[in-house]
Amino acid sequence: MEAAELERIRRARSGDAEAFRGIVEAYSRPLWRAAFRILGDAAAAEDAVQDAFLRAWRSLDRFDERAELSTWLYRIAINAAIDLRRERNRREAAAGPLPEDFNGQVTVRSDAPDALRQAFWRQMVDRAQAAIAELPEAERTAILLRHFEGQSIAEIAGVLGGGENSAKQAVFRAVRKLRAVLVPLMEVSRGESV
Amino acid sequence: MANRSDDALILFYYGERESPEELERELAADPELARRYEALRLELTALGHLEAGEPRPGLEARMWARLAPSLARPPRRFSVPTGWLGWAALSTAVLVVALVGFFAGRVFHEAPDEHTVADTLKALPPAARDRVLQAALADHLDSSQRLLLEVANGASSLDEERAWAETLLSANRLYRRAAERAGQRRVAAVLAELEPIFTQLANAPETFDLRRSKERIENGDLLFKVRITRNNLKELS
Numbered sequence: 056m057e058a059a060e061l062e063r064i065r066r067a068r069s070g071d072a073e074a075f076r077g078i079v080e081a082y083s084r085p086l087w088r089a090a091f092r093i094l095g096d097a098a099a100a101e102d103a104v105q106d107a108f109l110r111a112w113r114s115l116d117r118f119d120e121r122a123e124l125s126t127w128l129y130r131i132a133i134n135a136a137i138d139l140r141r142e143r144n145r146r147e148a149a150a151g152p153l154p155e156d157f158n159g160q161v162t163v164r165s166d167a168p169d170a171l172r173q174a175f176w177r178q179m180v181d182r183a184q185a186a187i188a189e190l191p192e193a194e195r196t197a198i199l200l201r202h203f204e205g206q207s208i209a210e211i212a213g214v215l216g217g218g219e220n221s222a223k224q225a226v227f228r229a230v231r232k233l234r235a236v237l238v239p240l241m242e243v244s245r246g247e248s249v
Numbered sequence: 250m251a252n253r254s255d256d257a258l259i260l261f262y263y264g265e266r267e268s269p270e271e272l273e274r275e276l277a278a279d280p281e282l283a284r285r286y287e288a289l290r291l292e293l294t295a296l297g298h299l300e301a302g303e304p305r306p307g308l309e310a311r312m313w314a315r316l317a318p319s320l321a322r323p324p325r326r327f328s329v330p331t332g333w334l335g336w337a338a339l340s341t342a343v344l345v346v347a348l349v350g351f352f353a354g355r356v357f358h359e360a361p362d363e364h365t366v367a368d369t370l371k372a373l374p375p376a377a378r379d380r381v382l383q384a385a386l387a388d389h390l391d392s393s394q395r396l397l398l399e400v401a402n403g404a405s406s407l408d409e410e411r412a413w414a415e416t417l418l419s420a421n422r423l424y425r426r427a428a429e430r431a432g433q434r435r436v437a438a439v440l441a442e443l444e445p446i447f448t449q450l451a452n453a454p455e456t457f458d459l460r461r462s463k464e465r466i467e468n469g470d471l472l473f474k475v476r477i478t479r480n481n482l483k484e485l486s
Binding site: 084 | 255256260263288302304311312313315316319320395473476
């Protein structure tokens with residue numbers, strides 16, 4: 056970790072909100088992207104990032120300075136996004152469709168020339184997001200870091216703390232589970248020339 | 250024919266094979282292996298549709314504006330406005346509520362220095378007044394959400410939550426009345442749901458178990474409702 060970042064963490068840990076602001080400004084964007092992949096909604100992703108930073112602020116004492124701040128924050132943000140997703144699912148399951156002014160979902164215009172294709176990819180994204188959200192934490196972290204953040208197996212092993220073989224196995228299991236969700240859709244796509 | 254596992258193909262896809270040339274040769278020579286790899290590649294490429302793109306401009310500033318009030322007094326402290334600026338901001342916000350009441354035939358602000366502000370606000374076109382009210386309500390919901398989050402995530406200090414809840418409770422009542430008068434039925438309903446939580450926290454004895462408030466927040470899906478309402482109001486304002 057860079058000396059400047061370490062200093063910022065130490066100052067934030069001692070209660071320096073301005074130092075924490077530097078962390079917020081540096082990491083809001085990558086954390087938003089991570090949250091969006093779980094939630095698929097821009098405003099909800101911002102909520103998740105806010106939750107994540109609040110959790111991080113409260114937990115700074117527990118941050119291990121040998122670890123990467125980015126990875127630590129990333130995991131907190133993913134968990135915050137998962138919590139929000141579960142909260143949303145629970146509410147939708149319990150209450151059915153949302154009232155008109157509580158529904159912020161964007162819908163695809165039915166007269167759009169590529170509406171069918173958009174609907175297909177929307178379904179694909181929904182399924183993939185749900186599948187990622189349901190993965191065990193190690194597998195979820197491994198696939199998100201490998202597939203979307205481009206981190207190597209060695210780096211992922213550093214995050215998960217179980218050695219490279221464990222990291223590989225976590226990626227393999229995650230890919231297998233995601234394929235099980237995606238393959239049927241891909242077959243439909245091929246069969247119907249969507 | 251090579252008998253490669255899917256795991257080997259996954260490593261190859263991610264560029265993690267120590268000797269990729271060997272597998273490349275096998276793929277070139279073995280149509281069945283090439284077909285399996287192509288299927289894997291397409292499925293993993295499809296995950297690319299989860300790419301998030303970019304957030305709305307100003308994310309960092311928005312995020313800090315949402316977080317800063319919760320961090321003002323470390324660790325994880327809520328700051329009740331103590332300086333004249335803070336109270337001025339609060340009274341201005343409340344005055345917006347009073348202004349709505351004024352146009353409805355009821356005035357419930359009394360402080361003389363507030364009339365100047367009220368006159369200024371009254372001079373605004375109706376659309377601008379609506380935007381001011383929506384922005385003030387959104388800010389109030391922002392603050393309410395932060396308190397709910399503190400409690401839901403296991404706040405450590407009842408004293409701080411109590412003081413915070415007292416402040417929010419007073420404002421919440423005014424905003425709820427204003428929203429009712431302005432015909433914002435659903436906003437008023439959410440504010441009405443917040444009041445029992447604020448009342449409970451504001452009057453909590455030393456022995457109070459915050460988990461009771463947490464349960465109430467969870468059972469009522471309050472965080473969800475507050476978030477959606479706040480987001481809708483911010484879009485309008």
